[in-house]
Amino acid sequence: MYSAERSMARHEVREVEQRQTRDTLRDPPLSPDIEDLVIIYNRVPKTASTSFTNIAYDLCAKNHFHVLHINTTKNNPVMSLQDQMRFxxxxxxxxxxxxxxxxxxxAYLDFTKFGVKGKPVYxxxxxxxxxxxxxxxxxxxFGDDYRPGLRRRKQGDKKTFDECVSSGGSDCAPEKLWLQIPFFCGHYSECWNVGSRWALEQAKLNLVNEYLLVGLTEELEDFIMLxxxxxxxxxxxxxxxxxxxKKSHLRKxxxxxxxxxxxxxKLQQSNIWKMENEFYEFALEQFQFVRAHSVREKDGDLYLLAQNFFYEKIYPKVN
Structure with missing residues (x-):
């Protein structure tokens, strides 16, 4: 599938020529809006979120921005109304x-409901x-190699995932798949009703309307490049x-x-999987679309396209 995506990038994106030489290109000075920019990464558990976040921590001093971890009690993804206001x-x-x-x-939080100026970039x-x-x-x-000494909630349970599925265990039940949809759907009660078609559609709308970019664990490098x-x-x-x-960027x-x-x-027989997979496929298609219109391929590697728009017929004329 990956080679097909690379091919799509090659065929769908036409190579553009640089219209100006490098020494004539100048980045504009940073505007106050850029310096006020806030990014919110409402990370879904076990999607390579620690690997990606550690890159932000490694860059923050050099690139002069702040990184803040939102630590909620018992990792509850839904905030109280008063905490929403505070946040x-x-x-x-x-x-x-x-x-x-x-x-x-x-979970995704719609800032426009709170009467504030300026929205974060999700x-x-x-x-x-x-x-x-x-x-x-x-x-x-079993934890992971990031903090190997930390005791996990189910430590000592040696049952494999296959054994859990065959015995109908709760930790591998289809209901446990219902996570990415509510994270994108947000702070509405219906988002957390497992199997809600409304929640799926709302998650899709938020993905395309409220998120600058949604990447894939399987395509993390391309997400970072974009x-x-x-x-x-x-x-x-x-x-x-x-x-x-570097080890700080890896977590297994x-x-x-x-x-x-x-x-x-067995899991794919459930309607819950079908809905979560529909959302994943929707996100995948959108990411491929963005990438296909942002890069080209040469010798098996992807390269970002140079600026492909310019201004002309500017009036009134300035002497």
Missing amino acids: VRNVTSWREMKPGFYHGHV INIVRDPIERLVSYYYFLR LEAALPRFFTGATQLYRTG TSEKKPPSKESIA
């Missing part, structure tokens, strides 16, 4: 923390729903940093065993 007020008025990169396991990453659930299942039991192009104020140097393969769940075809087939 919106903090994000919009905390000038000492601007420009800022906020990250945490919280980004996120999604993952194949079954792969995400398998990773989370083993993470609860972010660096779109938001250089924050992500200059991010692609190279990711490619160096320990003792993870791939699920059997039988386990996958």
Whole structure:
């Protein structure tokens, strides 16, 4: 599938010639709006969120922005109404923390409802729903190589994911797949009603209308490359940093065993999987669309396109 995506980028995006020589190109000075920019990454668990966030931590001093972790009690992704008000007020008025990169396991929050000026830029990453659930299942039991000494909630349970599925266990039930949709749907009661078609459609609308970019765990490098192009104020140097393969940018769940075809087939029979997978496929198609119109391929590598628009017929004429 990956080679097909590369091919799509090659065929759908026409190579453009540089209209100006490099020494005539000048970046405009940073505007106050850029310096007030806030990014919110409402990270979905087990989607490579720690790997990506660590890049922001490594870049913040060099690129002069602030990184803040949103730590909610018991990792509850839904805030109380009063906490929503506090959070919106903090994000919009905390000038000492601007420009800022906020990250945490919280559901999407619509800032326009609170009567404030200025909205944050939302980004996120999604993952194949079954792969995400398998990773989370083993993470609860064995942890990962990021903090290997930390005791996890299900530590000591040696049952494999396949054994859980075959016995009808609760930790691998289809209901546990219902996570990426409500994270994008937000702070509405219907978002958290498992299997809600309304929640799925709302999540899709938010993805295309409220998120600058939603990447894929399976395509993390391309996601980072596009972010660096779109938001250089924050992500200059991010692609190279990711490619160096430093340990701080990697996090692998320990003792993870791939699920059997039988386990996958059983989960795929549920309407919950079908809806979560529909959302994932929707996000995948949108990401491929953005990438196909932002890059070209040469010798097997992707390169960002140069600016492909300019201004002309500017009136009135200036002497």
